[in-house]
Amino acid sequence: MGNILIVAELAEGKVRKGTLSAVTFARTAAAAIGGTFDILVIGQGAAGAAAGVTGFGAAKVLTAEISSCKGYVCEHFAPTVAEIAKGYSVVVATATGFGKDLIPRVAAKLDAGYAADISAVIPEGGALTYRRPMFAGNAYGIAKLTTPIQAVTVRQSEFTAAEPSGGSSPVETVAAQPPSAGADRIEFLSFDQVKSARPELTDARVIVSGGRGVKDKFESTLGPLADLMSAALGATRASCDAGFAPADLQVGQTGKIVAPDLYFAFGISGAIQHLAGMKGSKVIVAVNKDPEAPIFQVADYGLVGDLFTAVPELIAGIKAAR
Amino acid sequence: MKVLVPLKRVADPDNANKVKVTADGKKVETTGLEWKPNPFDEYAVETALRLTEDGTKPKTRAGEVVVVTFGPKECEITLRAMLATGADRAIRVEAEDDQLDGWLVARALKKLVEQEKPDLVLLGKQAVDGDTNQVGQILAELLGWPMATSAAMIKEDGEALLVGREVDGGVINLKVRLPAVVTVDLRIVAPASVYSKLTKADFKYNEGVRFAPLPAIMQAKKKPMAVLKLADLATDTALRIQYPRFEPPKGRAAGKKVKDVAELVDKLKNEAKVL
CATH class of the missing domain: 3.40.50.1220 (TPP-binding domain)
Structure with missing residues (x-):
């Protein structure tokens, strides 16, 4: 099969820790299908943030600067992610608000099946199946996607954040694609951030x-x-x-x-x-x-x-x- | 404004712990559980009603609210319930649950949107059975429309909507011009979350969704209910996701009761070793 593309999430100029759950997924999945994984850092200030993820064993770290909007607007991110993801078997992000908004729309551009919020990846005969919680976690479905490109989001609490593996992945800049149709009808106004000195819920011990x-x-x-x-x-x-x-x-x-x-x-x-x-x-x-x-x-x-x-x-x- | 609200019925989410994976692992049985509208979709209907009225005169609709579902005939009960709360008409797309996935629903909805030409498609951010959260995003892409997911606030502003999206660490505020797709989150039914341009900014709704009075339930029986075939809306009916098997969750054994805080601290320190 092929390779895996991780979409990294940025906050305040840095890759969010949640992205490391998708790295854990990618290490397992890449080994199972005999491929490698790349990390796409996308957003405002992507190039500056890329250094944060070069030590995790990615074959490449790609950076795409999005300057056509302020903040995160799916219509401005999805075309670039989809264009790059065309060359991969699996496109994955962590199932945060960002991943859950972006990845299904990327899947739609690629005609890719989508396994949402998975709790495990299970290699079966060189292919991947995905275990995902349903019915508020009262049943688990073992899902198979039927499409050549597969889209996945991973549950942060089930994929332990990856530890650095050493080395230094080469960084490449990729061009941003024009925004999606309809992007001219959507405008980012502001982000009302909840400030807290305490750790984030999803990171806290x-x-x-x-x-x-x-x-x-x-x-x-x-x-x-x-x-x-x-x-x-x-x-x-x-x-x-x-x-x-x-x-x-x-x-x-x-x-x-x-x-x-x-x-x-x-x-x-x-x-x-x-x-x-x-x-x-x-x-x-x-x-x-x-x-x-x-x-x-x-x-x-x-x-x-x-x-x-x-x-x-x-x-x-x-x-x-x- | 014309609003199309796609909705799904789900096995009673407040008894979701009673679903059973069959012994052969092929199915999740929901036998014995009542069908309920997916809560997020019910919130989408309430949002659509609020966007098409003056909050002080909820019986007069400024625009049209059309509800649509995919499923067997018994789903019409869910649609009738939504008609009783104020939706104008309903469409049922004949289908069996296991013929569908989110992708297929989105493809069929695209065709339906082209026929119905709504200004806004409003739906729940996810159905609480499959817990996927995808139909709104895929539909927006297929239509080439802007989208705002997980909306907790919507205010009509001229020909646009101001939408507050609940995301990690706060709220993203967007301005979206119609036509558009918006998916709603829990707090969209708070008293001051949704305002049409007719509703005064100091008006407060009751918390939650509105209930249908008995006369409205009777009148809802006369409201139009169209039935379409899935094949009328989608030529490609292949599923993008399949579930060859299911597994029950690992049970978590109940622990012990401690008699006081001193015993609790002792257990946390010496048994669980988490202090």
Whole structure:
């Protein structure tokens, strides 16, 4: 078969860490089909960011500068990705907001089948099949794509970020293609960034998450524990909808999918949609007043009680135990 | 504004843990689960209604909302429910679920859009059974239209829409001129997320989707329901993705209850070794 093209995601002039999950996928997939992988760094400031991914074993790092728009607009990125991807068997990105927006549109340009948000790649007789969660993670489909070029996004929590492998991939500049039809009808206005000193949910080793039970006391109650544990804050849909926590913190089937070493669930009942986003966590701790809450069915350690007394005790206990 | 809303029925997502992979791994059984509209598509219908009305006079439609689904006759129940909430007419494309993939739905929708000529195609960002998130993007490319996915805010602004997309780390604000494809995210049905040019900026909707009163449910039975054949809309019916087999998830055993915080700290430190 052929080779694999990774589409890297940029933020603030650097390749985002999430891209390294797609590198992990590409190493396995390339070995299985006897090919190599290249990394395409695309966006504003692509050339400057390329150095961040030359040490991961790519045959080449390609850079494409997109100057026809500000920020990320799919119609300005997809034509260039698709043009380059024509020479590959698989085009892959990590299933972030960026990958999930861009890759299906690239697939459409290439008439490529698309396996979304996969949890594993399984080589079968020189071809690739893809394991992907469906029904909020309550069933897994083993998918086969029937097209010569295949489009894939990989779930960040299931593909551990690749470690550098040494060496230095050669960097090549590629020309940007003109934007898609219809691009003249779309304009990037602004990016309202949620600034936080804490780690990103998808990168964090520890997550301190709260549900409706936390009410509007997210920062005052859970913030100190998050800081003590160098953790990210997470939230349920209910608490985001109620405005108790920013939407960006939502963990769940259609929010962030996370798998940290340690996940604290405070005042979270454990709706199916929330469990779908966190049940891959290594250790789950649940504190809830309701002993029947479904969260206890997935928690390694459950404490029935009031989170507002448990959290300060936990902070004191952890400080004393260290 | 004329809005086309493609929607899908799904097995009750609040009981998704009851789906079963058959012993031979060939199928995912949803027997015993009620069919529900895909929540994101239901939000798309609500969004379409908000975009075609003055929020204070929701019975008068400024434009047209057309709902379409692919599936067997029983899917008409889902379409009727959407007609009852205010959609004007419905189209069912006769098909069996296992004849379809997202790509084929997008190809058929392209043909339908050429026939119906909507200003806007609004749909959920993903269906919560397949969890794929692709039809809107593929459709936009096939049509050569601009798209905005995962919209959490839409405001009509002259002949354009201001759209706020929820992405990692914040919100991307776009201005999109019609015709266009927009897929919606959860918070699109918050009280101040969607405004037509008729609705005053200080108007607040009720949270969530609107419910149909009984008289509207009766009237919905008289609203037009067209039935098309899949072959009328798509000549290439080959699937781009196939599922030769399915697997159940690995179960996660429930752990233990601890009696107090002191025991919890002890377990985290000495047993789980995560402190």
